[in-house]
Amino acid sequence: MKALIKTARGVGNIELRDIEKPTPGRGEALIEVAASGICGTDMHIRQDHSFYTPPVVLGHEYAGTVVEVGDGVSNIHVGNRVTSPATQYCGQCYQCKNAHVNRCTAENKKILGVSVANGGFAKYVAVPEYVLHKIPEGLSLEEAAMAEPTACVVRCVAERSPITPGDVVVVQGPGTMGLIATQVAKAMGASKVIVTGITSDEWRFEIAKAVGADMTIDVLTEKDPVGVVASLTDCAGADVVIEASGSAAARRQALEFVKVTGHVTLLGTQGTNTDLYLDHIVEKELSMTGSWGTLPSTWVLTLRLMASGQIDVKPLITHRISLEEWEKGFDLMETQQAIKVLFTNLE
Numbered sequence: 242m243k244a245l246i247k248t249a250r251g252v253g254n255i256e257l258r259d260i261e262k263p264t265p266g267r268g269e270a271l272i273e274v275a276a277s278g279i280c281g282t283d284m285h286i287r288q289d290h291s292f293y294t295p296p297v298v299l300g301h302e303y304a305g306t307v308v309e310v311g312d313g314v315s316n317i318h319v320g321n322r323v324t325s326p327a328t329q330y331c332g333q334c335y336q337c338k339n340a341h342v343n344r345c346t347a348e349n350k351k352i353l354g355v356s357v358a359n360g361g362f363a364k365y366v367a368v369p370e371y372v373l374h375k376i377p378e379g380l381s382l383e384e385a386a387m388a389e390p391t392a393c394v395v396r397c398v399a400e401r402s403p404i405t406p407g408d409v410v411v412v413q414g415p416g417t418m419g420l421i422a423t424q425v426a427k428a429m430g431a432s433k434v435i436v437t438g439i440t441s442d443e444w445r446f447e448i449a450k451a452v453g454a455d456m457t458i459d460v461l462t463e464k465d466p467v468g469v470v471a472s473l474t475d476c477a478g479a480d481v482v483i484e485a486s487g488s489a490a491a492r493r494q495a496l497e498f499v500k501v502t503g504h505v506t507l508l509g510t511q512g513t514n515t516d517l518y519l520d521h522i523v524e525k526e527l528s529m530t531g532s533w534g535t536l537p538s539t540w541v542l543t544l545r546l547m548a549s550g551q552i553d554v555k556p557l558i559t560h561r562i563s564l565e566e567w568e569k570g571f572d573l574m575e576t577q578q579a580i581k582v583l584f585t586n587l588e
């Protein structure tokens with residue numbers, strides 16, 4: 242089968258190669274991949290900016306149908322439609338024992354499409370049964386391929402941010418994560434979601450409105466973005482700000498958008514030191530949270546929100562390509578001309 246492989250450390254070193262179809266080991270299911278998404282992490286791996294262990298078949302956002310099961314698999318059957326988180330955990334370390342399986346510290350931890358475990362940019366992928374989730378009826382395999390980034394947002398917003406009915410929420414950054422965060426905030430009862438971005442985000446603002454944003458602000462052309470948010474909240478500021486842009490300027494602005502006793506959620510890392518005026522936390526009595534990956538329970542909630550239509554990822558899928566076109570897909574993501582690019586033809 243054809244597989245897209247990061248062959249060695251360094252910039253680039255990604256190739257489409259022919260490899261053996263995997264056979265499911267004990268406790269594993271073999272899945273025929275119907276769709277798998279290109280993620281920012283894949284860009285970081287391409288540019289050698291991120292942790293990974295080559296050679297590895299890339300792809301950690303996938304969905305497909307079980308075609309074979311290994312010994313000892315009991316709850317997953319041939320024909321089941323499934324998806325899963327990327328991270329496989331040991332169940333034995335201190336973090337796992339404390340139910341923080343998203344922070345498992347096992348050495349040589351398998352992360353699908355990143356480290357040790359071959360991922361979903363291939364026709365077949367072998368995945369342990371214990372991390373798999375069955376896809377609810379009514380949710381397509383293409384939509385389910387978006388469950389991984391969606392679950393990361395659900396973890397950070399639904400499980401780690403105190404949004405309550407009526408809240409005014411600012412989401413910074415109309416990329417995949419921000420557009421999903423917008424919908425999660427609405428599902429939690431936010432009365433208004435304001436999505437901020439920059440001038441080149443203009444076309445993403447249209448998608449933001451289509452998925453529920455009440456207002457968008459271009460922070461480069463709007464003279465007083467903080468004043469605009471204040472004017473919507475009796476001069477108080479946003480109840481909750483979700484930083485989903487990955488920019489240092491947005492982090493600084495988050496502390497200005499937020500009201501006294503408000504909350505700032507950091508959705509994702511930046512990999513650098515950010516120069517922040519942390520006195521805002523004292524002066525405004527703020528709270529801040531972040532999150533890392535997902536818990537199994539996050540996936541149960543995520544698939545329910547997706548199946549119910551409270552999160553609709555269809556408008557976020559802007560491109561569908563074949564494995565042969567991988568370079569075009571990566572370039573579209575890198576130049577921010579796409580929200581989500583899916584491989585849908587993995588022959």
Ligand SMILES: [Zn+2]
Nearest residue numbers: 280281282302
């Ligand atoms: Zn991802």
Ligand SMILES: [Zn+2]
Nearest residue numbers: 331334337345
């Ligand atoms: Zn562990």
